[in-house]
Amino acid sequence: MQLSSTNQSEALISSNPRIPIRRAPVLKPLPPTDQLHFGKHFSDHCFYAKYSPDQGWYDSHIEPYGPILIEPTAAVFHYGQAMFEGMKAFRHPNGKVFLFQPEFNMKRMQEGAVRLCIPAPTRDVFMTGLRELLTLDERWVPAEKGCSLYVRPTLIGVDPYLKAVPSKSALFFVVLTPVGPYFGGRSKPLRIYVEDSAVRAVPGGLGAIKAGANYVASFQSALKANAEGFDQVLWLDAHHEGVEEVGTMNVFFVLKGEIVTPALNGSILSGGTRAAVIEVLKSMNLPIIERKITIDELIQAQQQGRLIEAFGTGTAAVISPIGELNYKGSPYYVNQGEVGHLTQKIFDRITGIQYGTEPDSFGWMRPVSDLD
Ligand SMILES: Cc1ncc(COP(=O)(O)O)c(C=O)c1O
Known part of the structure; x- marks a missing residue:
């Protein structure tokens, strides 16, 4: 052309x-x-x-x-x-x-x-x-x-x-x-490298947009993480405190008493899968909260046995279980590195609707022939 x-x-x-x-x-x-x-x-x-x-x-x-x-x-x-x-x-x-x-x-x-x-x-x-x-x-x-x-x-x-x-x-x-x-096709949970140096995006910048610039900003850390045997990078905010996203996914943490996903703060991409997961959790009457969560809070929750499951959400993988967060050289395991019960349930629910084996109770699916 x-x-x-x-x-x-x-x-x-x-x-x-x-x-x-x-x-x-x-x-x-x-x-x-x-x-x-x-x-x-x-x-x-x-x-x-x-x-x-x-x-x-x-x-x-x-x-x-x-x-x-x-x-x-x-x-x-x-x-x-x-x-x-x-x-x-x-x-x-x-x-x-x-x-x-x-x-x-x-x-x-x-x-x-x-x-x-x-x-x-x-x-x-x-x-x-x-x-x-x-x-x-x-x-x-x-x-x-x-x-x-x-x-x-x-x-x-x-x-x-x-x-x-x-x-x-x-x-x-x-x-x-x-x-x-x-x-x-592997169901083995991801090993995640928590990036405490480079940042992907800052509030007021481009992080909330699917701009190519955000991806090139993430490549160097992803290569470093892969070279050290990790699957993805967990991005923190510009102060290296607040948890933002994992690789090219939004992220959810199942804690004792609440399920947390970082609030959309201007540097996080508002994911369609994230929105769908929130809808599913609400329909199950589970306590899903969008708020800031710091890496320190997360590590503390893990050490106190309050971090039960963690997973990433995005179009490509739908739901990706997280089995390890590696922060400053120390591994923090989630659910003994196994796929969590709730993680699996949400994956099954969303993919069931996507593949038409479950009723589309949320009105997510549009027949291609009707797009206008
Ligand atoms: C940086 C980033 N965050 C989150 C997501 C998840 O968005 P969605 O669920 O709309 O695919 C994506 C895209 O997959 C992404 O590239």
């Missing part, structure tokens, strides 16, 4: 009056579901929409997945005007494909775009893009339990202008990647 090209439409074969589609001449073989690695295989097609101040959102279309042409001076490459979303499509036993909470992801992208000064995709662009791409590439939604099709809407500033000012034009695109269980 050439951003500056005006006559691409000649090559497009339209099957829908609103979204021209240029089909891949040859469809890729589907990877075996036992060999799916997160984000490695991409479906046959990609949805694009462009924004310019004169035209608003225009040129929504689908074309084969492949390289795109963007000028080397585009804002995304120099000033980090880049953000994305992540959600999953599930195939239900009746064969129909559903998305989990697409409305939540659309709003989160629209709100984040304001902070990053990138024109936000309208509901029509976002939902039409998802519907048309997922309909065209539906065969990529696996039917096996534990597998799904991860959907990655992305928004970038593309003005070719080296002055450090926000881009006036934007590109929105959606790619699809089939996924198996995120942590390779």
Whole structure:
């Protein structure tokens, strides 16, 4: 795709009056579901929409997945005007494909775009893009339990202008990647390295947004943690006190008498899975509290036997049990390093709804065919 090209439409074969589609001449073989690695295989097609101040959102279309042409001076490459979303499509036993909470992801992208000064995709662009791409590439939604099709809407500033000012034009695109269980299907709880030096985000910064900048800020610590045998990093706040997130997940602690998740303080990403877990816990009449929790309080609770379970929540893994927090060189084990009873229960409840084996009592699932 050439951003500056005006006559691409000649090559497009339209099957829908609103979204021209240029089909891949040859469809890729589907990877075996036992060999799916997160984000490695991409479906046959990609949805694009462009924004310019004169035209608003225009040129929504689908074309084969492949390289795109963007000028080397585009804002995304120099000033980090880049953000994305992540959600999953599930195939239900009746064969129909559903998305989990697409409305939540659309709003989160629209709100984040304001902070990053990138024109936000309208509901029509976002939902039409998802519907048309997922309909065209539906065969990529696996039917096996534990597998799904991860959907990655992305928004970038593309003005070719080296002055450090926000881009006036934007590109929105959606790619699809089939996924198996995120942590390779293992149910063994995570070993977590508590980062007490680098910080991921600060209140008033970008932490509450799914900006690419937050992820590059986290890579060095993640590499260090992995090299020392840990699975993920537990992020603390800018004072190295308050607990924030774990890897690319929100985090929950089951303490004696209360279940705590850090309150959204401006540097924590408001996760869709986090919101779903809170709803599930409330429906079970369990005492879920959103508040600040410090690493010192957590360590003390562990030492006093009051830290019963801990888990991360996010689209990719849904629920990831935590078996160890390693802080300043000392291991603090949670639930003897085993999957907790409540952790398992919440995982089963949410995935049951996602895969359509349990009734959607919270109204989370949207059929792809109805997205508008
Ligand atoms: C930094 C970060 N925190 C939390 C989450 C969880 O958000 P969600 O449940 O919407 O996937 C994510 C995304 O998966 C993330 O990247």
